[in-house]
Amino acid sequence: MPERFGRTEKHMTIKEIAQLAGVSSAAVSRYLNGGYVSEEKKEQIKRVIDETGYQPSAQARILRTKKACLVGVVVPKINSESISRVTAGIEQVLSARGYQMLLASTDNDPGKEVTYLKLFENYPVDGIILIGTVITAEHRKFLKNSKVPVVVVGQYTKYANCIYHDDYGAGKAMGKAVAAYLKDEMNHREEEQEETQYSGKVAYIGVTKEDKAVGVAREDGFRAGLKSLGVELEETCTREAEFTMESGYRAAMDLLEKNRDISILSCATDTIAAGAIEALLTYSRKQVPEEAKNSGGRMQYILGNSKIRVTGFGDNQFLKAVTGGIPTVHFGYKTSGIRGAELLLDVIELGEKIPVEMKLGFRMVRGQEEEDAS
Amino acid sequence: MPERFGRTEKHMTIKEIAQLAGVSSAAVSRYLNGGYVSEEKKEQIKRVIDETGYQPSAQARILRTKKACLVGVVVPKINSESISRVTAGIEQVLSARGYQMLLASTDNDPGKEVTYLKLFENYPVDGIILIGTVITAEHRKFLKNSKVPVVVVGQYTKYANCIYHDDYGAGKAMGKAVAAYLKDEMNHREEEQEETQYSGKVAYIGVTKEDKAVGVAREDGFRAGLKSLGVELEETCTREAEFTMESGYRAAMDLLEKNRDISILSCATDTIAAGAIEALLTYSRKQVPEEAKNSGGRMQYILGNSKIRVTGFGDNQFLKAVTGGIPTVHFGYKTSGIRGAELLLDVIELGEKIPVEMKLGFRMVRGQEEEDAS
């Protein structure tokens, strides 16, 4: 093991390089930035820089030039497929236009969100993208007074350029699909004169109403979709969860314990849906241990005699891969990242002043079993 | 819609604040940093700052103080449970000690890794944590000469403080478990005198050998574990995949098409395993459409007559939730994040010079079915 690491070569400044090369610091600066330098001196400078491994302090450069070629992205969490899709989109246009991206994760804490926004504001970044969850008064205040341009992705706001998804429309489409499925099942049962009573009851696991997109628009749309086909969502069959699998698991367990006749369990996100699937798996093992054992624990959708279906939102590929896919909604997450970055760069580079609000559409994704049937 | 956003209030400097408050800039600086200021002037300054919404430029402060209370973390990808566990550990100790964390994702491109390391080196961060994949010559050069302290998590290196996992040991344990399972199955078949021939063949989907931890140590350990119980891994039954589900899917499909007698399919990561599960699901639907249909597409582990088991590494909770769990290995990812951050802060704050190499252990996680049996 070596005795110590790093800092073997003293941290050099442009001045020292200039001295070693026998030129002025300005010449070195020009050399670095493509200004006029004679071939002769170029050689000198190059030699010294190679020898010393000198790297100019971006820090100081930015203080001077006010240009970092960097944008900061504030995200609610790191371990999320939807968010990584957004950041992939952002990164794509950023790197194409010579920018780099720095991420700050708030771990679903809106307070931290503002903290990191302020950090970025006073840190050398040219712009900020906020992948929004809730927009509090603090957020609004920040957006109004920010020294650097900000675009908000995933939430509507009138205080900044924003790109959001048609959560209401998506919710409504899902509500209709769920209602249609229920009616269809009922008809089948009737035709086949099955004994088992089929309630056709639907349950919903939502999220905090403070999240206007996922918590409000998506759920309102869902209810509207159900209602349009005459199905009602009973309040005893709704729960509120965090944006985690564990929380979805708990909510689903509670729902299952208190309601024996749920036919379809819709969740506000695919992550929550994953927790719900886990709950069904656990619950069915508890309830019908024999059956579960015989099927190798794979009968997660079978609870007692009635089949419970789970639906989500977000089109999570991991979930689709390992379960075959549940009914869900595909949002253009990557697209929203792309558009968001483009918007931001237009403001940064072109000084675009006209505010933009952009709403992106969606696409229903049918689940495994329905696909098979078609 | 408002006409434009932000920058409504001109960007103020400490000097302007001082002028408005009728004091010196130094007084304002002291006010901001808790130095001596008379009550009277405090009032003045407070008033002006409140009115203007002034926020000091962290940028300039850091240029001066060489202290950012910030650490940069370079990660290979954003959408990963293991990595988010590491960053959660880092964040935990960082925030407890008054630091903030910035992330840079390289999207599995080792070239970008060095780019971002250099970015952080010249930006105001006090230290860097690299969640390592491959350590190239470029990496070593950087680690040797970095102006700021670096700790590497997830890979062994002698050029920096590092914290890594016992991948060899974990691989070996998994190899042994797989071999034991195979022998057990063979015995069962023999006892019950079943017709179906059971090959007991094992396949492995690994990753690039450039990744010394996952690609080399883990696989070498796995082979050693198998061998210790007399099982061999045939070269025709190995594939190399990227660290993605899609890649795991492709590798598994290829394996299944070219080898009809695989009994157990071990994967270098749970993410790859998820792709393999998807492949089994797809493949079995293709091969035995009737069975698959009858079981609602849930018979992903049944291929023809022989049961194929999938194993992974990483103890992915999402996978466990929706599938019930496959045999895998739990690494102390969060712990490595915690220790890594502690190490880094000790170097930053205490100037700790003694190099540290830390190896963390693991824990086997049995899959769903085995748990049931016990």
Added chain:
DNA sequence: CTGTTAGCGCATTCAG
């Protein structure tokens, strides 16, 4: 307690 002064490392004038 306070204001003045001198840089942090760099890029950009402006004379030469």
Added chain:
DNA sequence: CTGAATGCGCTAACAG
């Protein structure tokens, strides 16, 4: 083409 001088916004050291 080039070097000396100036200042980005802030804090540390000093003298009041």
